[in-house]
Amino acid sequence: MTVTLADVAARAQVSPATVSRVLNGNYPVAATTRERVLRAVDDLDYVLNGQASALAAATSDLVGILVNDIADPFFGIMAGAAQSQIGGPEGAGAGRAGGEKLAIVCNTGGSPERELTYLTLLQRQRAAAVILTGGAIEDPEHSAAVAAKLGKLADGGARVVLCGRPPLEFPGGGEAVAAALAFDNRGGARRLTEHLLTLGHRRIAYVAGPVERTTTRHRLEGHRDAMEAAGLGRTVVALTVHGPYDRRSGYDATLELLRREPALTAVVAANDTVALGACAALRELGRSIPDDVSVAGFDDLPFSADAMPALTTVRLPLHEAGARAGRLAMGREAAPAGGIATVPADLVVRGSTAAARG
Amino acid sequence: MTVTLADVAARAQVSPATVSRVLNGNYPVAATTRERVLRAVDDLDYVLNGQASALAAATSDLVGILVNDIADPFFGIMAGAAQSQIGGPEGAGAGRAGGEKLAIVCNTGGSPERELTYLTLLQRQRAAAVILTGGAIEDPEHSAAVAAKLGKLADGGARVVLCGRPPLEFPGGGEAVAAALAFDNRGGARRLTEHLLTLGHRRIAYVAGPVERTTTRHRLEGHRDAMEAAGLGRTVVALTVHGPYDRRSGYDATLELLRREPALTAVVAANDTVALGACAALRELGRSIPDDVSVAGFDDLPFSADAMPALTTVRLPLHEAGARAGRLAMGREAAPAGGIATVPADLVVRGSTAAARG
DNA sequence: ACGGCCGTAGTAAGCGCTTTCTATGCGCTA
DNA sequence: TAGCGCATAGAAAGCGCTTACTACGGCCGT
Secondary structure, eight states, X not given: OOOOHHHHHHHHTSOHHHHHHHHHTOSOOOHHHXXXXXXXXXXXXXXXXXXXXXXXXXXXXXXXXXXXXXXXXXXXXXHHHHHHHHOOOSOOOSSOOTTOOEEEEEEOTTXXXXXXXXXXXXXXXXXXXXXXXXXXXXXXXXXXXXXXXXXXXXXXXXXXXXXXXXXXXXXTSOOOOSEEEEEOHHHHHHHHHHHHHHTTOOSEEEEEOOTTBHHHHHHHHHHHHHHXXXXXXXXXXXXXXXXXXXXXXXXXXXXXXXXXXXXXXXXXXXXHHXXXXXXXXXXXXXXXXXXXXXXXXXXXXXXXXXXXXXXXXXXXXXXXXXXXXXXXXXXXXXXXXXXXXXXXXXXXXXXXXXXXXX | OOOOHHHHHHHHTSOHHHHHHHHHTOSOOOHHHHHHHHHHHHXXXXXXOHHHHHHHHTOOOEEEEEESOTTSHHHHHHHXXXXXXXXXXXXXXXXXXXXXXXXXXXXOTTOHHHHHHHHHHHHHTTOSEEEEESOOBOOHHHHHHHHHHHHHHHHTTOEEEEESSOOOOOTTSOOOOSEEEEEOHHHHHXXXXXXXXXXXXXXXXXXXXXXXXXXXXXXXXXXXXXXXXXXXXXXXXXXXXEOOSSHHHHHHHHHHHHHHOTTOOEEEESSHHHHHHHHHHHHHTTOOTTTXXXXXXXXXXGGGGGSSSOOBEEEOOHHHHXXXXXXXXXXXXXXXXXXXXEEOOEEEOOTTOOOOOO
């Protein structure tokens, strides 16, 4: 039915070995022979069988990119940037393009099981590399399972890169991860809250992300650090609400926080999307931003600059980080010293924050 | 080095065939034997070799999802929804979970070459299905190439689904596509412009998407239809600017349009992201929305409701469409009659549009 | 008591490539 | 002219699975 290497060989009157060599270009083949083979490939519309090729060569050109939520630009930007360093060969010929890989984006939806499942699937496909993006779930059991899987993946020759995820703690102490790009969530959050404190805010509410996520915890810790340094440590717990990283969560949480503390003057959100929800809630209650209440986000997603007022937030160089993760996964860039690089998180002050009233 | 089926067989004291059968569960195996095999699998931490398995069984569990821009939630939402119907087996065992596939998202970046390249790559992997999302490029040569590739893919047994992409025109007249879900871009755009006309607007500018894209053309045609029906057909060309689907484009185009027609009272954008850029430009020029100028978008992405003022737009059920495409790709849903289903595009009126002033 | 059938398990032939090893022809040098 | 090395091509052995096809007991019916 489908055209095989042997068919091409027959038509070009050469051995299958020669065809393979022409396609892979890793062995000298006389120009005239090559020509003949190429013509046969063309005539027959031959396409290499990836599985067979991978099986025989014991290599795969799959690179897995795990994301928590593909519909969230936070992940989309990183994944796209990573993929740009990895996938889509330029020459679309029948042979496998040199060194190019096929990046595949796997959407875990934040579920630990799916994360593990995808890791198994990638292991099954003998993936060349795996990039894990975004925060991890902080269940010890799950972390151990993930660490174990990554260890196996690495044993199998896969390069493992963490992007926006804190370095794993390996039980055995062994380091199976090629590199980790850790966002400075804590520092960014601290600077953000300090900014608010400097503006005179004291009753600052915090809409945190889902519990048991490293990202959530780190950002919250940064916030708490700043609050404690200002002697406001005790108010933090009462004025913190957890929820998913979506608009709805920001909306609901803000309503709840306002019930707890009607006089709050600032709301810090776990990320920009959540912040937008918070803005919506405040507007509906007739509170002006930033005159009555300041609002701040995190991530600096593209739409944040377009919110009204434009969102004060913490900028994460998602594109750069994703691209670097991609390069790391391809082995095109040396791993940072110690295997860990911290990605800066810079405060971006815009219109949604202002001096506390009164 | 790595554990193979044979190793498991040896440890369980059975033949490789039996192990395979236990793992695939497609052949009766005595309970005690199965037990023994499973224990061996566990003991050895065995993971099936996907390539070998796929090669031998002549089937693949890869499903490709092609998107133009993974960082754009428009695609992220569809891809995520599609993937939710496809990927991530529930049981993460060593065997291949029944009927479950691995969804892989391929980011073409809107480039025709990469689109073709990914299609070849998927063909090489003998993908079980391919979903193409979003508008197509309107180059006849490229369309023909894509159609040919899809034909081959289909010949090879892959299910091909178009989501948000108009049905292909096959040269041979043959229909190789399992199903096409076409957005009613034209109708939606028409209704949107009609809405503006009803509000009394006459000088309506249009910020279109990139030229040579079906989505761009269809939306523009809907707009033009409405304008022509109102006797304003002649103003359309002069008040239309093309650009990419990003914020920047909306910003720049609006500036340009205002230069051409300072008295315009409404700006219709190719999509919500572009609309946000338009809003930014208008605000900077001190024009109030919607008092001075009405602005409308398209797609109804999540953030559109949060813009200030909330964006009037055309709602596309991206999640539903993506999910349906996923089901179609899995053969879990019957193809619509004629292979083509039109996805409705409903007008959503919010705060960014109001009666024309004066 | 014997043939046949059902339920299990094993044997072995590939799936379509890659790659090592071997063979051949040719132009050199000594 | 014999001997050697180089460039090129072929033969064949897998890669790790799946899946006919075959084999072998035990239980049934008659």
